[in-house]
Amino acid sequence: MSVELSSPDLKTDEMIINMGPQHPATHGVLRLILTLDGEICKHVEPVLGHLHRAQEWQGQNRTWFQYQALIDRVDYLSGMYTSWAMARAAEQIDGLVVPKRAEYLRVILSEMNRITSHLLWLGTYLIDLGAMFGFPFYPFREREKLFDLFEEVAGQRMMFNYIRIGGVLRNPPFGWFDKLKRFTDEFPDRIDEYEAIVTENPIFLKRTKGVGILKKETAMAYGVTGPCIRASGIPLDLRKTKPYSVYPELDFKVQTMDGDGDTWARYMCRIREMRESNEIIRQAIEKIPGGTTEELRKLLGTTGPEKDESKDLDPSFLLMAKKQNAGLRVKAGEGFAAVESPRGTIGCYVISNGSDKAYRFKWRNPSFCNLSVLPELLVGAPIADIMAIFGSIDVILPDVDR
Amino acid sequence: MTETPAPGNKPAEEPKELTAGPFGEFLREHGIASTRLPDSTGVETVLVEGKDLEAALKRLRNSQETELNYLVAVSGVEQADSFESVYHLWSYTNLKELVVKVRVAKSAVPEGKLPVVPSLANFWPAANWHERESYDLMGIRYSGHPYLRRILNPWDWEGHPLRRDYKQPVDSLNDKNPHSMR
């Protein structure tokens, strides 16, 4: 066989590789059918649904009260937000006004949850980039601390089941706010440490700068939300653009990045968001009506839970606008509510017919929508960048597949 | 809510005519007929014909006045007598929101066929996966979709699980099977 190596007729074949669903870096069970030319990606087809649990069907076949316990599992890294989206949808339909204290507790716990989610992303993203052994443990350390706090107030570390239709489940225990305050004090230093290791690291810069560029127009056309689109320069953050809950009372900035929105910008955006969330928590602790649990107890003049039934209670100190019981019903109507989750707009479209079950549930999951832009980003990228790009859009597969 | 009668439990139908909201006016100015539906929790809701859908959404997306350039979700809904495809439109730049619905009456769907709604995926990639999902779970065929394939269920799945008349298959991992592994 005489083949001229420089000839354009040199016969090469495209290689088709199945990346996933059991690949270590597909964050669970995403399957990417890659068509490779050498190490360059020619075509990508994501195959979803390996983790499909029929969350919408379950919502329609369980009572509101039961389904509240399930929806943390839709996006298990930020369970507060799925709960919150559904609670908001139901509250909108029902016309409930959630007490102030409950809203503040929601904000505090959700921002904590945002931090844990971003921390997990940070750790796993560095694993995707190959820093397998050292760095990823540091974000997880802080995450554990937050999970301990979650455990004290909600009962479990990830499946909170804390935000309920009309309020929240319970007040944090004594000393909880102090612990949280201590965490917010030390957390910025920890982020500084992460940044010292990662942000300016030449290898990290090489791997991320100019890689996986997501243009504004593309991002908007695909309905990308969350840090991904903020890194592309569009200040879409529902906490500011469509303010809900008590966010208007809190002082914070939407973190956007200039430039094209490459992988590094998405990284940086999340780092800044963590700092911002930390500030939000700090402010919310200051502003929460009734103060810490100890102060609230003192205010109410009660010592134990038996006497909490006092009637002359300031309504903003309540936790629930609607009594939670097994026969919880929501008025007939339809509504769409969205909250800003760590991954973007998480929306819940609910049609209720007044019974104790919803007539139709539809989740608008940020991961699902953000993932749809992946084939666009991956074409032309080498195989090593697939993980850098895929990791940077931060999808969580249960959220994609529901 | 008029359009949410569950089988067996339906509120009274309100025949009174609703006046067109700002978006309805906007659509009419551009020659697209629309019907105002009751607001969904304070957001204007319009019903458009399937054939007008693409034109309407292109207008709403590209026009300077509206700039509804953020397609939040496409949901398939099965009502008592119709299938609906619901489009939640937001804006990246301003606070406007709109809900657009397309209805296909069940009586208009031939036996053994799926209800057909025109697809947006060709000019609005955000709709691509949402429409696939809606097709997969609710069985609404989006005509003109570039790659209308099941997305959450396996490719060889039979039936559309969120339909009210869907029968769950009995397999080894299923409670209904007497030899269930559970």
Place this chain on the structure above:
Amino acid sequence: MFALVGRSIESLYQVARGLKTVFKHTVRPPITKNFPDDMPDLPGHFRGRLALAVNPQTSEHLCISCLQCERVCPDKCIQITSHKSPETNKPELIEFKIDHGLCMFCGLCTEVCPTSCIINTNDFEMADYTRESLVYDLKRLTLSQDESAHYFAKKELPMPKPKPPKPAAKPAAPAAAAKPAEDKPEAKPEVKAEAKPQDLPAAPAPESPKKEEQ
């Protein structure tokens, strides 16, 4: 050329900064806990294995067979068998089964229980060899009087009122007292005296009892 040299030096500096930060962690104490040796200090509200409490004062079984938990369970993992007592005309508990293999520890059953009978304990080590052994029956579920007292204090549950004395022998009583202690060694430690607040105002407190009590 100089730019290249400058960039190289900058890069080396940044790498060195990273290495220094990592090396600094050597002197930080580890966050690892030696798990079986030192058990985590779980909060009272931790949602662990489900159990049935007895009255901490009188060691009566608290379950009134109202079937609320069975109905609310999203996983349908609770199975209650009861019959109507001929003497008192009230339901009496015969068997109570929880399939912990199905349970997802959402805690809804504990929220609806009118007598605070079913509670989430702090026990989370339930690994077993068969699926069948994950199905806990009444005997394995019922806590001893000490354990009940411990959890009632830890969760700040209101003390239940003793049931009115019954003329007939209680079928549920034998299970209540005879609970082997080694089942839950880690739950034994001293009852914490410090007050932990629970549901402050209007939490989803056990809704008005007697509602389902026929």
Place this chain on the structure above:
Amino acid sequence: MTSSAVPYNLNEIGKFFLLSGVWLGIIFGAVWAACWAVGMLVPQLILNAYPNDPCALNVANAIRLLTPLVGVMVFIPINAMYMVLAERRGLALFTVRKGPNRVGPDGFLQTAADAVKLLFKENINPHGGDVLMFTLAPIIFFAPSVFGAIPLLAAVTSNHDLFKIVNLPTGIFYVLAMSSIPVVGIVMGGWASNNKYSLVGGLRSAAQAISYEIPLVLAIITTCFLVGSLDVVNIAQMQKGTDNLASFGFLNWNFFGAGAIPHYLDLLMQGKLEGAQVVTSAFWSLALAFCCILLCGIYLTGACAEINRIPFDLPEAESELVSGYNTEYSGIRFAIFFLAEFTNLFIVSTVAVVMWFGGGATPFPGFLDANTFASIATPFNQALAQAGLPPLMDGQTMSGAFWAIFKTYALVYFAILVRGTLPRFRIDQLLDFGWKKLIPLSLILLLAVTYIRELV
């Protein structure tokens, strides 16, 4: 929340050092005992048994010749076991964890348990794979590191009588030649696995090894050129400094310009420099030292790439290629891959120590040098002599071995620290870095060193 109260972690650090000390004691005890038995005890026993038999003399000598091989054979597996444990515990220290601490006292036997586990696991042949190649690959990967290590034995033992035999006049070339063979094993393993990820990993490895071999060899050649020898023993000995320079300790190392700085200081103290010469000489000495530091850096970078350590672990890039060439391996074959990886790390560190960090020379004259060790060894030797047995070892060898190993492990720990910090390159960036940065730099250094050498 409570962790920030106590900023010190002396407990864990202490445990780490204790564990290292015990393991190192075991390693050297075992190697020493094996070498002593094969090289001294057995020949002496044979000679004692057949005092005047020429045949026995030949047999004794033949057995004596086996000493280096036995030493290496004993050393490598135990050493790899320790290094795996040290890596895991070291990384645990850097990442605020505890690391393996269950098997044996405080995790002491973790790797032994792992080794046993791997030995008993099933060898799986991938479907459609080439079984012969698949089996040979780990051996080809592993064997060169064993044989490549042998000349270094002479260097680290200060050319002890027993190890003289393995010293080659072109020892460093032999080591380099051997170190380039393992890549064949990787490519074979990747090919024979019948797995696309493995194949990509194997090919990446080939590309990487070829591109990083050049700067690595150039760095070593430049240093050899500067020193004027290819003999590892010679190179190591020279860094002790000649008689009048020996008091400068670590400044004599090739790392600091192959004796240029001590030479300059010596001249300065003797007052032999005058006028502008004081400055120019100093400048050129420092320039040479700087070049040597760069050379060492190039070598370490290239070596990292040669042995596939982070940040150059592309052939097994876990997040991209699952595990690269060893995806399909299991059981003893995987164990051999694993063993070879750590052995290679040790060997490249030893080469660096011999080439740049003074081999067995003490960094500070008089600190733990031959005399100190001689005073430790004397009582043992006397006791053995009374029992009619050959002496254990002399102070010179002990000191050399101690310092060479000490420095080698210092480099190994540095590699662990790097592993704990840096992310991985991308393959094209890696090749760019190799071809466009390191190779030109090493060529420039070769020229610069040639020039500066004449000026110093």
